[in-house]
Amino acid sequence: MNSGKKFVLRGALRQAADGSGDKPHDLLIVDGKVARLAPGAIDAPSDATVEDAGGKRLFASFIDAHAHLREPGHEYKEDIASGLAAATRGGFGAVLPMANTNPVNDCAAVTRFMLEQAAKTHPHGPRLYPVGALSVGLAGKELAPMGELAAAGAVAISNDGRGVQNAELFRRAMEYAATWGLKIIDHCEDEKIASGWQMNESGASADAGLKGQPGVGEAVQVARDILLAEYLNLPVHLAHISSRQSVELIRWAKGRGIPVTAETCPHYVLLDDAGFPDYNTAFKVSPPLRTAADVRAVLEGVRDGVIDIMVTDHAPHAAHEKEVPFDEAPKGFIGLETALALTCPLFDPAKLEQIWSRKTAEIFGLRANGFAPGDPADFFLFDPALVWEVNRENIYSKSLNTPWLGQKLQGRVVAHWLNGFKLF
Amino acid sequence: MESFIWPHKDLLDVDDLTVQEVGYLLDTAEQFQEVNSRPVKKVPTLRGKGIILFFAENSTRTKTSFDMAGKRLSADTFSLAKSGSSLNKGESLKDTALTLEAMRPDVIVIRHSSSGAARFLAERLDCSIVNAGDGWHAHPTQALLDAFSLRRHWRAQGQDMAGKSLLIVGDVAHSRVARSNIKLMAALGLSVRIFAPRTLLPMGVEHWPAQVYDNLEKAVSGVDAVMCLRLQLERQAAGLLPDLSEYAARFCITLRLMNLAVPGAPIMHPGPMNRGLEVASDLADSPASLVLDQVNSGVAVRMAILYILGTRNEHLPAGQAEAARN
Numbered sequence: 001m002n003s004g005k006k007f008v009l010r011g012a013l014r015q016a017a018d019g020s021g022d023k024p025h026d027l028l029i030v031d032g033k034v035a036r037l038a039p040g041a042i043d044a045p046s047d048a049t050v051e052d053a054g055g056k057r058l059f060a061s062f063i064d065a066h067a068h069l070r071e072p073g074h075e076y077k078e079d080i081a082s083g084l085a086a087a088t089r090g091g092f093g094a095v096l097p098m099a100n101t102n103p104v105n106d107c108a109a110v111t112r113f114m115l116e117q118a119a120k121t122h123p124h125g126p127r128l129y130p131v132g133a134l135s136v137g138l139a140g141k142e143l144a145p146m147g148e149l150a151a152a153g154a155v156a157i158s159n160d161g162r163g164v165q166n167a168e169l170f171r172r173a174m175e176y177a178a179t180w181g182l183k184i185i186d187h188c189e190d191e192k193i194a195s196g197w198q199m200n201e202s203g204a205s206a207d208a209g210l211k212g213q214p215g216v217g218e219a220v221q222v223a224r225d226i227l228l229a230e231y232l233n234l235p236v237h238l239a240h241i242s243s244r245q246s247v248e249l250i251r252w253a254k255g256r257g258i259p260v261t262a263e264t265c266p267h268y269v270l271l272d273d274a275g276f277p278d279y280n281t282a283f284k285v286s287p288p289l290r291t292a293a294d295v296r297a298v299l300e301g302v303r304d305g306v307i308d309i310m311v312t313d314h315a316p317h318a319a320h321e322k323e324v325p326f327d328e329a330p331k332g333f334i335g336l337e338t339a340l341a342l343t344c345p346l347f348d349p350a351k352l353e354q355i356w357s358r359k360t361a362e363i364f365g366l367r368a369n370g371f372a373p374g375d376p377a378d379f380f381l382f383d384p385a386l387v388w389e390v391n392r393e394n395i396y397s398k399s400l401n402t403p404w405l406g407q408k409l410q411g412r413v414v415a416h417w418l419n420g421f422k423l424f
Numbered sequence: 425m426e427s428f429i430w431p432h433k434d435l436l437d438v439d440d441l442t443v444q445e446v447g448y449l450l451d452t453a454e455q456f457q458e459v460n461s462r463p464v465k466k467v468p469t470l471r472g473k474g475i476i477l478f479f480a481e482n483s484t485r486t487k488t489s490f491d492m493a494g495k496r497l498s499a500d501t502f503s504l505a506k507s508g509s510s511l512n513k514g515e516s517l518k519d520t521a522l523t524l525e526a527m528r529p530d531v532i533v534i535r536h537s538s539s540g541a542a543r544f545l546a547e548r549l550d551c552s553i554v555n556a557g558d559g560w561h562a563h564p565t566q567a568l569l570d571a572f573s574l575r576r577h578w579r580a581q582g583q584d585m586a587g588k589s590l591l592i593v594g595d596v597a598h599s600r601v602a603r604s605n606i607k608l609m610a611a612l613g614l615s616v617r618i619f620a621p622r623t624l625l626p627m628g629v630e631h632w633p634a635q636v637y638d639n640l641e642k643a644v645s646g647v648d649a650v651m652c653l654r655l656q657l658e659r660q661a662a663g664l665l666p667d668l669s670e671y672a673a674r675f676c677i678t679l680r681l682m683n684l685a686v687p688g689a690p691i692m693h694p695g696p697m698n699r700g701l702e703v704a705s706d707l708a709d710s711p712a713s714l715v716l717d718q719v720n721s722g723v724a725v726r727m728a729i730l731y732i733l734g735t736r737n738e739h740l741p742a743g744q745a746e747a748a749r750n
Contacts, residue, residue: 203628209539209561209603212627279540323518325538327559 006030007420008044012053012381015350025058029377032419037371053381056414057349060369061093061126061378062356064336066160066185066239066263066311069095069128071117072110073102078316078398080114080128081121083336086314086397088423090336091356091413093126093378094366099133100161106133106144108152115153125378125418129366131185134159134173140166143176150180155364157182160239163189163221170224174234183364185237185263188221188246189213189287198327200273200288208279210326215243215294218287222246226253226260235259237363240313242268242287244297251306261363262301263311266342267333269299271403281322281329282403285315288331299346302355308363310355312339316399334397338390340382341409377420386412430736434546434553435729437562438608446612450572453721453728459496460724470499470734474529478520479556480506480536485695485719486556486565490533493726499734502529517544525549530734534558539600552733560598566694567604569725571612573718574649577690586613591643591685592634593677594653594702595624601694602653606634619643621675623664640675644684649714651692652677652702668701678704682712690714 007029014025016039026042028035036042044050069083078086080097087095097114099105105114111130118128132149134157136142146157157177164170164186177184194213199205201212222238226249229236241247241264253260267285272292275283283289301307315332322329343352361368369378388394390404416423428448432440441449459467475494479487487503494501504524517536521544524532531552534542539559546553557563575585590609596602596618609616610633618629619637629636637643644650655671665671677691691707692714699705708715 201627203631206597206626206628206632207603209559209600214627279543320516323516325517325536325541325544327538327540328517 004031005420006045006048008042008048008050009058010041010050010052011055012058013055014058024055027058027371027379029420032377032421033373034369034371034375034377035373056381056383059091059349059380059382060353060357060371061380061416061418062091062340063094063096063360063364063366063368064092064312064314064339065096065156065309065360065364066265067095067097067314067336068100068316068332069097069314070316071101072113076398077318080117082396082398083314083316084118084122084126084128086334086336086395087126088122088416089396089413090312090338091340091380091382091416092336093416093418094129095126095336096129096131096156096364098131098158098160100138104133104137105130105154106136106138106149108148111149111152111154124421124423127418129153129155129364131156131158131160132182133157134164134177134184135169138162140164140169143169143173146177146180146182150182154182155366156185156237158185158187158239160185160187163187163191165191167224167228171228171232174228174232174236178234181365183235183237185239186221186225187239188218188225190217190220193217193220197288199284200290202273202291204273208326213288215245215290218243219245219249222249226250226258229253229260230256230258233259235261238262240265240268240287240311241298241301241307242290242294244290244294247297247301247306250301254306261308262306263309264298264302264307265311265313265335266339267335267403269295269302269346270342271295279326280403281324281326282333282401282405284326284329284331285333286331302347308355309360310339310343312336314397315401316397317401318399319401322401333402334395334399335402337395337397338402338404338409340413341411342404344382344384344411376418378418380413380416382411383414384411386410386414388412430732433733433736434542434555435564435733436542436546436553436555438564438567438604438611443611446568446571446608449568449728449732450575450725452732453572453724456496456727456731457721457724459727460720466496466498468498469731470494470497473499473531473734474527475499475501475531475533475730475734476524476527476529477501477503478524478532478534479504480534480541481557483535483556485722486535489719489722490554490556490726490730493723493730496723497727497730497734499530499730517541518548521545521548525551531730552736554729554733557600559600560603561600562604563600564604564608565722565726565729566601567608568729569718569722570605570651570692570694571608572725573692573714573721574690576721577714577717588648589615589617589646591617591619591647591650592653593619593640593643593650593675595655595659596620596629596653597624597626598656598659599653605651606632610634617643617647619675621665624659640681641684644677644681647685647689649690649692650677650682650685651694652697654694654696655698655702672701676701676704677707679707679710682707688712692718695719
């Protein structure tokens with residue numbers, strides 16, 4: 001939609017603002033911005049193009065605050081072009097790519113390169129909001145030049161992929177990032193607890209003869225971060241929460257008013273460590289899939305708001321890298337295209353929009369579509385009945401490393417607009 | 425040998441086997457034990473069969489035992505060690521496995537440092553896979569030969585295995601020998617006891633079919649047999665133990681301790697032994713020691729396994745053999 005252009009989407013299903021349940025809505029877009037969303041028919045201006053939504057459900061575009069798009073350096077797994085294509089199909093209008101590329105995104109040149117690749121390959125979006133490295137080379141030794149990264153376009157700072165082992169460095173990173181208004185996304189992992197782990201530590205790891213990492217390997221750093229956030233009165237965002245101990249600590253912190261926010265991923269509310277007795281590397285991820293009790297606690301945390309948002313932690317790996325003995329396999333799942341189908345049975349549409357879009361935008365200071373007049377016309381249509389198989393034909397990511405490979409999921413994005421421009 | 429439908433292509437761990445199948449396997453091993461006592465210790469059973477011994481982790485005794493077992497059955501055995509293999513040139517396990525299979529072996533015996541490596545091969549190859557030890561996960565032929573040794577020991581006294589107790593002492597957490605033995609011995613009706621420092625017990629051990637003891641004297645008291653596990657010296661470097669002299673003083677099985685056990689209770693060790701650390705030297709050399717008997721049994725048990733897998737269902741009519749394979 002370019003200047004002066006008007007567009008009307010008719011008959012999109014959405015919960016009515018007055019709480020009277022699902023109703024067909026009409027949406028008027030002018031100049032790429034929301035002009036009006038209302039139940040029933042609205043009068044289309046005579047110069048407007050009109051499209052029928054066919055009763056599909058209308059969502060504001062999602063934002064993925066945690067993904068690995070692998071460019072530069074590991075383009076055989078994914079690149080920004082394929083990663084953003086996967087995002088488009090998954091309903092994500094914006095992606096925050098992590099800094100563990102090669103070279104690491106610890107300087108303006110890499111940040112700018114990422115933004116250029118996004119602009120070149122996806123000029124209409126999804127938007128890319130790079131996450132800069134917390135430490136130089138992610139080595140956890142010295143602070144990365146956060147001012148330079150912020151100026152180049154980084155919206156947050158993270159050492160994701162590795163926990164920061166030095167508490168003094170982490171404290172200084174919180175303070176220095178605050179100088180530039182950058183939120184820290186912390187990958188909480190004490191590397192001395194179970195170095196070289198392969199899965200969660202439990203009866204399942206004992207049976208498999210694999211080194212396990214306990215949930216406290218995550219939670220001890222969650223506790224550290226919470227105490228520093230309170231002491232410094234500075235915010236911290238906790239990445240991919242997986243253990244029930246972490247959920248309890250965050251609950252406690254929020255009860256005290258400590259400025260902490262947290263995210264988790266679909267797999268931590270759906271899969272436990274008893275699900276793969278046969279050394280299936282498709283289930284190997286960091287943090288590891290934990291026990292059924294952890295899964296229940298994390299899901300409850302999302303339901304009651306202790307965990308603020310969902311992210312994909314989209315982590316593509318090539319097929320040959322995963323077809324090795326379990327202890328040689330890299331950790332991670334792709335997630336951009338399965339996220340909505342996996343979480344739509346767990347939460348109502350309003351909650352889905354909150355945990356995948358609105359709250360995410362709030363935490364990272366990004367713009368999101370709240371369907372108020374003037375909001376960016378970022379939205380998609382979702383067919384909750386459409387059954388599809390996770391396979392090469394349907395997945396736009398370069399990689400297929402997901403526990404749901406070959407399975408049928410229900411619900412898929414069928415059309416997606418950003419700034420009123422129809423991506424597909 | 426009697427007719428018995430063996431439904432398994434591979435031997436990956438003991439819990440794939442029913443008690444009946446274990447019984448058949450041990451009975452078969454008894455017959456090979458007899459062969460091994462003859463002046464000419466060779467039968468033509470597996471003539472024309474090829475067995476690859478793929479040892480991606482160092483091993484002397486297990487490899488020699490399998491090699492001898494294969495040769496006594498007249499099979500051709502081929503050894504591949506990690507140092508001589510393409511694994512050192514960056515070849516993936518998948519490609520090594522496919523390459524070996526392309527040479528049409530009947531059985532591949534694999535030892536590998538990765539838990540699950542034997543299953544990895546079994547899922548990809550049509551030939552039989554025998555797990556000769558994968559990471560910390562499983563060592564089924566060791567457990568089977570231990571069961572064979574104990575069965576013979578007690579049978580010689582007119583006693584049954586079922587109802588006996590076995591104490592396993594040492595590094596359970598990192599031991600594939602312990603994992604396979606606990607499962608097998610419990611399945612055969614033994615009550616299994618465990619004693620180890622907490623740092624060498626895995627989280628979740630309480631779900632295993634074994635009783636964890638917190639005192640060595642209590643653990644040994646009235647027990648029918650004791651099995652020591654090898655202590656890898658790197659556990660001390662990893663901070664799991666204060667020092668080896670403390671371990672020797674508090675976890676080593678001695679003649680004095682064995683006085684608390686049932687009189688004549690055998691002492692076992694999968695080898696190689698650290699004398700004075702896991703088992704006292706005089707105890708290792710005493711009549712109670714089953715250690716060399718275990719090694720001796722190993723050849724017969726491995727002959728039984730190679731025979732069963734190498735001739736699997738060959739005596740059945742073609743249709744039935746095909747059905748048994750599926």
